[in-house]
Amino acid sequence: HHHPKHSFPTRRSSDLEGMKLNSINADYIDRHINKSITNYNALGTATFIVAYVNSANFEAFWERYSEHILHYDFPLQIKENFSPLVHPNAATRMASMILTRDGFDFPVYFIALKIS
Secondary structure, three states, X not given: OOOOOOOOOOOOOEEEEEEEEOOOOHHHHHHHHHHHHHOOOOOOOEEEEEEEEOOOOHHHHHHHHHHHHHOOOOOOEEEXXXXXXXXXXXXXXXXXXXXXXXXXXXXXXXXXXXXX
């Protein structure tokens, strides 16, 4: 029996996790990421991890945040590494990666929104 790579759950298509940050709090981010990717409802569900950033230097925040995620020890295998996406505007940064487990892919989207 062959499992499809992506399943599309009918109940919720994504788990939206939001967090408010003024600066990088590594422990908090780690718990947040861990909660997001280990508490998924359905196999193949996309996870969106949103950081609301109240920081004077949004660009510097994003660089530290990206660096942090690049070194994060994910509990699932990494199929596609963390890679920044084209950002729609100056107050938004986005990146994605794909984790995999038991033949199922878990797309994870990291979004940072500047709120100051």
